[in-house]
Amino acid sequence: xxxxxxxxxxxxxxxxxxxxxxxxxxxxxxxxxxxxxxxxxxxxxxxxxxxxxxxxxxxxxxxxxxxxxxxxxxxxxxxxxxxxxxxxxxxxxxxxxxxxxxxxxxxxxxxxxxxxxxxxxxxxxxxxxxxxxxxxxxxxxxxxxxxxxxxxxxxxxxxxxxxxxxxxxxxxxxxxxxxxxxxxxxxxxxxxxxxxxxxxxxxxxxxxxxxxxxxxxxxxxxxxxxxxxxxxxxxxxxxxxxxxxxxxxxxxxxxxxxxxxxxxx
Amino acid sequence: xxxxxxxxxxxxxxxxxxxxxxxxxxxxxxxxxxxxxxxxxxxxxxxxxxxxxxxxxxxxxxxxxxxxxxxxxxxxxxxxxxxxxxxxxxxxxxxxxxxxxxxxxxxxxxxxxxxxxxxxxxxxxxxxxxxxxxxxxxxxxxxxxxxxxxxxxxxxxxxxxxxxxxxxxxxxxxxxxxxxxxxxxxxxxxxxxxxxxxxxxxxxxxxxxxxxxxxxxxxxxxxxxxxxxxxxxxxxxxxxxxxxxxxxxxxxxxxxxxxxxxxxxxxxxxxxxxxxxxxxxxxxxxxxxxxxx
Numbered sequence: 233x234x235x236x237x238x239x240x241x242x243x244x245x246x247x248x249x250x251x252x253x254x255x256x257x258x259x260x261x262x263x264x265x266x267x268x269x270x271x272x273x274x275x276x277x278x279x280x281x282x283x284x285x286x287x288x289x290x291x292x293x294x295x296x297x298x299x300x301x302x303x304x305x306x307x308x309x310x311x312x313x314x315x316x317x318x319x320x321x322x323x324x325x326x327x328x329x330x331x332x333x334x335x336x337x338x339x340x341x342x343x344x345x346x347x348x349x350x351x352x353x354x355x356x357x358x359x360x361x362x363x364x365x366x367x368x369x370x371x372x373x374x375x376x377x378x379x380x381x382x383x384x385x386x387x388x389x390x391x392x393x394x395x396x397x398x399x400x401x402x403x404x405x406x407x408x409x410x411x412x413x414x415x416x417x418x419x420x421x422x423x424x425x426x427x428x429x430x431x432x433x434x435x436x437x438x439x440x441x442x443x444x445x446x447x448x449x450x451x452x453x454x455x456x457x458x459x460x461x462x463x464x465x466x467x468x469x470x471x472x473x474x475x476x477x478x479x480x481x482x483x484x485x486x487x488x489x490x491x492x493x494x495x496x497x
Numbered sequence: 498x499x500x501x502x503x504x505x506x507x508x509x510x511x512x513x514x515x516x517x518x519x520x521x522x523x524x525x526x527x528x529x530x531x532x533x534x535x536x537x538x539x540x541x542x543x544x545x546x547x548x549x550x551x552x553x554x555x556x557x558x559x560x561x562x563x564x565x566x567x568x569x570x571x572x573x574x575x576x577x578x579x580x581x582x583x584x585x586x587x588x589x590x591x592x593x594x595x596x597x598x599x600x601x602x603x604x605x606x607x608x609x610x611x612x613x614x615x616x617x618x619x620x621x622x623x624x625x626x627x628x629x630x631x632x633x634x635x636x637x638x639x640x641x642x643x644x645x646x647x648x649x650x651x652x653x654x655x656x657x658x659x660x661x662x663x664x665x666x667x668x669x670x671x672x673x674x675x676x677x678x679x680x681x682x683x684x685x686x687x688x689x690x691x692x693x694x695x696x697x698x699x700x701x702x703x704x705x706x707x708x709x710x711x712x713x714x715x716x717x718x719x720x721x722x723x724x725x726x727x728x729x730x731x732x733x734x735x736x737x738x739x740x741x742x743x744x745x746x747x748x749x750x751x752x753x754x755x756x757x758x759x760x761x762x763x764x765x766x767x768x769x770x771x772x773x774x775x776x777x778x779x780x781x782x783x784x785x786x787x788x789x790x
Contacts, residue, residue: 337673350652
């Protein structure tokens, strides 16, 4: 379970550019729930993910992941609980290291790293099997540098990496946004399969309203650092993209510019 | 070039192989341009010389040198990590400070190691000429150092260090404390360089406060020559490249300086080094240019 309680995040505090990124967000996510997060640019989506990951430490409020209060823990110290896939395919893996070395890094996420060989016989076999499940033929390229893979392949491997070690929450930060439509579709199907099979508590930020409704079981919308919409169950099932936009207008009491909400598809 | 000159070049190359391994850790693994080594090389020499003159076991003296080098590295890492000073500048500050520290350690600009036992003493006089014993002894030590560094970089802990240099944000997301990796890596790097300094003092019979000038360039030259000759794909190959690169560099310098037709003299060493490093840096680019055009 994840509990965010009255989270306030302010960037550039005390400067003329001070910006309130999150203004008192409270959110409880049940174990095993798949929540999608939408909102316009600057709404606070990435900040919300950052607060969970540890990249952003809130000025007020508390963060609980699983059993632990992680409010003040830096990224590295809570990595054992948090698996992530970044928007930028280059960000989530080491381009200079091989596929299997990246997997070895992920295999020990949040654990003590000792002097044991990172790529022993047993691990190599395990990594190969996991990569073979992708059906991309990458199992024959285990010693290739990650940099030689396409963006989509890298995101697919990143998802496998996220699953190498256990986690209390999976954070997906627009992880298909940088991909071509075909590969984005592949990565989304893969995501759904992995999340379903492992019953993972998942938070997925997306720019696509379609994606936000098609995947997961709960959708929240952020605007100006606040949660302005939170739907699940039947209410959500009956929604389509048009309704989502109408709802957004009603809640905010203002009309939207086309470029304020990027609606893919 | 005479046979003695060749063995001499190999010997010096092997001393600087330790510098090259250290520079590889800092520059290539951690992506941390660390000029501290210009200070830690003579620091290692100074500590060893002073301790040996005080009657300390030469092996133990070399170990203390490594510790001193590691401490110097920790200072640079702290300036960078703790106080957010740009890595290059942080290392220059430590380097400058070490010049004074080295003078303090020795009490004078140089210390001669005359008529005292060194690590090499037991190996002399067993049939081999002295000028051959030194490089062979150094080769064994360099291989040991290479294997230790290699095995470390292939371990989970070493992989964490490599990830820190390759993609720090990703490393943190994997639970790696990147600050700690920088402390550890820069300390290890400077310990190796100080060991090079200690071996320099023991093989050459003196420690001099000015012997550190250009250490970084020589180390980098070895790394780059190694990469040009061997490539960078595998860690072991890259490390062997460092050691061989260091030897090749010394032989190239020796050839350039001893060739009458070039008309170079010993004082041209730094110029020759700069030209050689530039050449090694530009060569891979030229090769690419030829291939692509």
